Amino acid sequence: MPDVLTLFFDGLLIAGTPTNLMFCLVGALLGTLIGVLPGIGPLATMALLLPVTYYLPPLAALIMLSGIYYGALYGGSTTAILVNLPGETSSVVTMIDGHAMARRGRAGSALAIAAIGSFFAGCVGTILIALFSPALSKVALRFSAPEYFSMMVLGLIASVVLAQGRLLKALAMLLLGVALGFVGTDVNTTEQRFTFGLPELFDGIEFVAVAMGLFGIADVIANLEKPERRNQTTAVIGSLMPSLAEFRASIGAIVRGTGLGAVLGLLPGGGAMLASLASYAVEKQVARDPSRFGQGAIEGVAGPEAANNAAAQLSFVPLLTLGIPGNPVVAMMLAAMVIHGIQPGPQVMTQRPELFWGFVASMWFGNLMLLIINLPLVGIWVQLLRIPYRLLFPAILFFCCVGAFSLNNSVFEVGLAIAFGVLGFVFIKLKLEAAPLLLGFVLGPALEENLRRALLISGGDWTVFLTRPLSAVFLLITIVMFAAMAIPALAKRRTETFSQGEAS
Amino acid sequence: MARGNIDDILGGLFFALVGIVGAILSSRYQIGTAAEMGPGYMPLGVFGILACIGTVIAVQGATASREPLEVFQIRPALLVILGTTAFALLLRTGGLFAASLVLVMIVSFADEDARFRESAIAGTMLAIFATLVFSVGLGVPLPIWPWSE
Amino acid sequence: MRKSALTTFALAIAAVTMSIVPAAAQSYPTKPIRIIVPFPAGGSADIQTRAFADAFAVAMGQPVVVDNRGGASGNIGTEAAARAEPDGYTLLIGGSNVINNGHLYKTVPYDWKKDLTPLGLMFSNSNVLIVNKDVPAANVKEFVELLRASPGKYKYGTTGAGGSTHLSTVLFMDMTKTDMLHIPYKGDSQAQTDLLSGEIQTIFNGISPSIANIDAKEWKALATTGAKRSAKLNSVPTLQESGLDGYVVVSWQGLFGPAGMPDDVVAKIRAGFDAVYKNPEALKRFEQLGTEPAPSTPAEHAAFMAAQSEIWTPIFRKLNLTQQ
Numbered sequence: 001m002p003d004v005l006t007l008f009f010d011g012l013l014i015a016g017t018p019t020n021l022m023f024c025l026v027g028a029l030l031g032t033l034i035g036v037l038p039g040i041g042p043l044a045t046m047a048l049l050l051p052v053t054y055y056l057p058p059l060a061a062l063i064m065l066s067g068i069y070y071g072a073l074y075g076g077s078t079t080a081i082l083v084n085l086p087g088e089t090s091s092v093v094t095m096i097d098g099h100a101m102a103r104r105g106r107a108g109s110a111l112a113i114a115a116i117g118s119f120f121a122g123c124v125g126t127i128l129i130a131l132f133s134p135a136l137s138k139v140a141l142r143f144s145a146p147e148y149f150s151m152m153v154l155g156l157i158a159s160v161v162l163a164q165g166r167l168l169k170a171l172a173m174l175l176l177g178v179a180l181g182f183v184g185t186d187v188n189t190t191e192q193r194f195t196f197g198l199p200e201l202f203d204g205i206e207f208v209a210v211a212m213g214l215f216g217i218a219d220v221i222a223n224l225e226k227p228e229r230r231n232q233t234t235a236v237i238g239s240l241m242p243s244l245a246e247f248r249a250s251i252g253a254i255v256r257g258t259g260l261g262a263v264l265g266l267l268p269g270g271g272a273m274l275a276s277l278a279s280y281a282v283e284k285q286v287a288r289d290p291s292r293f294g295q296g297a298i299e300g301v302a303g304p305e306a307a308n309n310a311a312a313q314l315s316f317v318p319l320l321t322l323g324i325p326g327n328p329v330v331a332m333m334l335a336a337m338v339i340h341g342i343q344p345g346p347q348v349m350t351q352r353p354e355l356f357w358g359f360v361a362s363m364w365f366g367n368l369m370l371l372i373i374n375l376p377l378v379g380i381w382v383q384l385l386r387i388p389y390r391l392l393f394p395a396i397l398f399f400c401c402v403g404a405f406s407l408n409n410s411v412f413e414v415g416l417a418i419a420f421g422v423l424g425f426v427f428i429k430l431k432l433e434a435a436p437l438l439l440g441f442v443l444g445p446a447l448e449e450n451l452r453r454a455l456l457i458s459g460g461d462w463t464v465f466l467t468r469p470l471s472a473v474f475l476l477i478t479i480v481m482f483a484a485m486a487i488p489a490l491a492k493r494r495t496e497t498f499s500q501g502e503a504s
Numbered sequence: 505m506a507r508g509n510i511d512d513i514l515g516g517l518f519f520a521l522v523g524i525v526g527a528i529l530s531s532r533y534q535i536g537t538a539a540e541m542g543p544g545y546m547p548l549g550v551f552g553i554l555a556c557i558g559t560v561i562a563v564q565g566a567t568a569s570r571e572p573l574e575v576f577q578i579r580p581a582l583l584v585i586l587g588t589t590a591f592a593l594l595l596r597t598g599g600l601f602a603a604s605l606v607l608v609m610i611v612s613f614a615d616e617d618a619r620f621r622e623s624a625i626a627g628t629m630l631a632i633f634a635t636l637v638f639s640v641g642l643g644v645p646l647p648i649w650p651w652s653e
Numbered sequence: 654m655r656k657s658a659l660t661t662f663a664l665a666i667a668a669v670t671m672s673i674v675p676a677a678a679q680s681y682p683t684k685p686i687r688i689i690v691p692f693p694a695g696g697s698a699d700i701q702t703r704a705f706a707d708a709f710a711v712a713m714g715q716p717v718v719v720d721n722r723g724g725a726s727g728n729i730g731t732e733a734a735a736r737a738e739p740d741g742y743t744l745l746i747g748g749s750n751v752i753n754n755g756h757l758y759k760t761v762p763y764d765w766k767k768d769l770t771p772l773g774l775m776f777s778n779s780n781v782l783i784v785n786k787d788v789p790a791a792n793v794k795e796f797v798e799l800l801r802a803s804p805g806k807y808k809y810g811t812t813g814a815g816g817s818t819h820l821s822t823v824l825f826m827d828m829t830k831t832d833m834l835h836i837p838y839k840g841d842s843q844a845q846t847d848l849l850s851g852e853i854q855t856i857f858n859g860i861s862p863s864i865a866n867i868d869a870k871e872w873k874a875l876a877t878t879g880a881k882r883s884a885k886l887n888s889v890p891t892l893q894e895s896g897l898d899g900y901v902v903v904s905w906q907g908l909f910g911p912a913g914m915p916d917d918v919v920a921k922i923r924a925g926f927d928a929v930y931k932n933p934e935a936l937k938r939f940e941q942l943g944t945e946p947a948p949s950t951p952a953e954h955a956a957f958m959a960a961q962s963e964i965w966t967p968i969f970r971k972l973n974l975t976q977q
Contacts, residue, residue: 037637043693043695044693044694044695044721046695047694047695047699047703048694050703051703051707140846141849141850142850143846144846144847144850144852145852148843166561168557168564169515169561172515172519172554172557172558172561175550175553175554175557176519176522176554179526179547179550179551179554182546182547182550186543186814187837187838187839188543188813188814189534189543189814190813190815190974191533191534193543193547194529194547199725199728199729199732199762200729202725202726202728203723203724203725217588220580221580221584224580224584224614225576268843318842318846322849323862324842324845324862325842326842327842331842332695335697335700335942338941339938339941340941341941343861343865343868344865345865346865346868346871347865347869348865389615390612390615390617390618390622391622391626393611394607394611394612394626394630395608395626397588397611398591398604398607401591401592401607405592405595405646406638407693407723408723409720409722410724410729411592411593411595412724414588414591414595415589418585418588418592421584421588422581429576430515430518431515445839448546452541452545452546453836455538455539455541456539456541457834458539460537460538460539460540
């Protein structure tokens with residue numbers, strides 16, 4: 001095999017032609033735009049643009065489409081940080097500390113560190129793909145139903161750390177989210193569960209409708225109630241760039257997040273989501289003062305953002321080496337490749353080296369371009385916070401409604417978002433945090449699917465989760481993590497009751 | 505002094521109620537065995553645990569020290585729901601332009617500082633922006649005017 | 654600032670007035686035609702439809718808008734089309750979901766025999782029976798012998814109960830008197846990964862997504878499911894050739910309209926439809942997408958639907974899926 005480095009540099013030259021750079025820019029800009037707009041996702045945009053790519057050279061088409069994919073990730077975190085609205089599943093985690101930072105006037109730092117973290121992860125991801133693609137593809141093959149199940153359990157328990165309140169309440173919200181995931185047609189039996197005869201629910205509840213309701217609409221109502229709360233958002237805007245201390249705090253988080261994302265991104269399914277979640281959990285565990293999390297800890301933005309970008313990058317590995325797209329967006333890339341007569345799979349590297357390396361190298365250009373686009377934009381986005389809330393909130397509500405509508409071009413989803421908005425408002429009043437619910441909702445269906453499949457294959461033998469080494473490791477980590485969370489929480493509660501008992 | 509954390513009591517009861525109702529609904533589906541789980545197996549488990557946790561939260565809340573419920577105002581919630589619902593109902597018949605305008609006009613008054621003129625201008629600007637970006641730019645198949653379908 | 658806002662406003666007015674089309678009583682079509690795809694954007698039905706829609710717009714001389722109305726496995730979009738005015742401005746893309754949903758759901762909000770006008774089949778794609786490389790069988794005959802020797806031992810993956818891959822396998826087992834364990838997956842990427850690692854042994858898969866791993870000798874292609882061999886896997890026999898007489902299963906898409914369309918409108922749509930399949934650029938695109946064009950007349954389309962219903966009704970009865 002020829003020297004990988006030479007091939008990679010050849011790739012850089014191919015990807016660096018003016019035409020390819022231009023399409024890279026177009027993709028990155030478009031991706032940023034749709035990422036910022038809540039509800040409009042990269043998948044629908046790529047579907048709309050796919051016909052256009054017939055007229056482009058193959059590499060330019062791929063470069064543009066992948067630019068949309070990363071661009072949407074960068075853009076999605078912008079909305080999450082500024083207006084506390086997760087446009088994509090992967091930005092749920094960023095939202096928590098990112099928006100808290102914005103409330104404290106550190107929106108600029110949060111946006112900048114998100115872009116820098118993503119850029120770093122993107123660069124590392126590109127190098128990993130270039131050097132280790134074939135070896136990495138083996139990782140995905142080690143994962144079957146038992147491993148997925150145990151990993152989902154770990155992910156779900158990890159998501160409890162997103163909450164600042166009581167452990168038990170977060171667990172309850174998590175289970176409620178898992179329960180919402182049951183709605184729809186059961187894959188194994190075609191039974192329609194909890195649909196109450198509404199055909200719109202047969203395919204399940206749409207994530208965007210839940211997210212727009214619980215965060216967008218509910219948040220607006222809660223902010224309107226409390227003038228002091230909304231003024232906080234538009235208060236001081238600190239310096240745009242992260243301070244040296246913030247930088248130093250972020251470096252470790254970015255590196256760890258990149259590592260987690262690189263591994264989890266290889267797996268089909270919710271890799272990017274799990275990666276950002278895992279990164280957040282890790283950061284909160286290693287932090288000297290975990291109580292800062294949820295109040296605007298910059299590591300809580302840097303880590304998850306790096307993780308989801310690394311995961312997005314590495315999610316191309318199964319496509320390029322096994323010919324299997326791990327998520328619907330990557331499947332669109334597959335379609336675009338097939339249109340141009342490229343069949344991704346084990347042989348694409350040797351049969352079409354110029355294309356493979358050009359594409360890999362273009363990922364680096366894409367990330368660089370997004371950094372260049374996003375850093376100056378930070379200043380402009382932050383200006384958005386100067387808009388008085390009374391003008392901003394109707395626009396937020398509008399985007400929530402249009403985003404929900406455009407999922408299926410149906411008014412039903414708008415109604416659903418409103419209903420979840422009311423529910424979300426009740427949650428805020430009862431001091432129940434919605435983030436674990438949303439994560440339970442995203443990961444729940446995969447949890448059930450893999451549990452059933454694992455036991456179907458093992459013939460009902462539960463020990464399969466312990467006899468498969470990877471699965472056993474995940475479960476062990478879960479238990480350790482749960483204990484680490486539960487024991488201090490119990491201790492704290494006891495001291496609280498005591499002190500309160502004395503007080504009264 | 506009366507005891508009880510109202511948040512926890514209400515929240516716990518809510519979870520317990522959802523858990524119990526969900527478990528009853530789940531038991532109508534086939535449960536199956538571990539090797540061949542029916543559609544009701546996992547929901548029954550999840551709702552069951554939810555009901556237990558909810559009960560614990562409520563009981564703990566009842567024995568905790570007193571903490572009253574946060575007061576809430578009816579105006580913001582009502583107008584936001586009204587405005588977004590109007591948008592949903594108007595979208596197909598009245599078109600994107602009118603629906604966006606009506607949405608902004610209604611929800612603006614959820615805020616006490618709202619001024620009629622200002623929200624009319626903001627609504628029109630947003631309606632134009634919406635039309636340009638979603639209908640013209642992104643090609644979302646939606647009527648723009650009441651008569652264009 | 655004021656000036657730029659005004660300019661934007663003027664531009665907006667110009668843009669939106671262009672979309673207003675006078676509803677004059679000229680001959681069809683006088684305004685954009687909408688094709689409902691009853692699935693979210695980005696799926697294979699959607700991609701194929703968009704390729705068709707571009708060429709169809711050229712032929713009809715009017716814009717063709719693809720309207721993704723997902724939900725309930727296609728029922729919501731199909732119902733919307735069935736309830737639309739039969740004026741030729743609302744058309745529908747349908748596949749096996751149009752017929753099969755009647756067996757999967759207790760109530761289906763349309764009757765495909767009464768509420769829809771078949772306007773012509775568009776695409777018909779064979780699938781391929783693939784097995785993991787470690788399965789000691791080189792052809793269908795050996796595979797069937799293997800399955801008969803140990804009933805219930807081998808596992809097959811599907812994209813969910815009642816879906817087309819499930820039905821294809823059940824029909825296969827029915828005709829060969831064999832038995833395998835059903836492992837349903839949500840979506841096909843995890844199923845394909847499990848087929849690579851040998852966790853499951855066989856899948857009825859699309860041809861395009863299988864070729865790379867067939868070439869790499871990770872999977873063995875035992876047979877294709879169409880009436881004829883596939884151009885892309887020409888060395889692989891069909892199941893019919895392999896001794897399963899009458900086993901022809903394809904993934905298909907057809908163009909429909911609501912019931913009761915005027916004859917002259919149907920004739921115009923048919924002319925546009927035929928033009929698409931004579932348009933070299935469109936044909937090239939279909940080929941690039943890896944889809945096989947299979948244009949037919951409305952009569953052939955209707956007959957095909959009736960034949961499909963004949964094949965699958967007894968299979969559904971055998972499956973005895975819980976109908977809700």
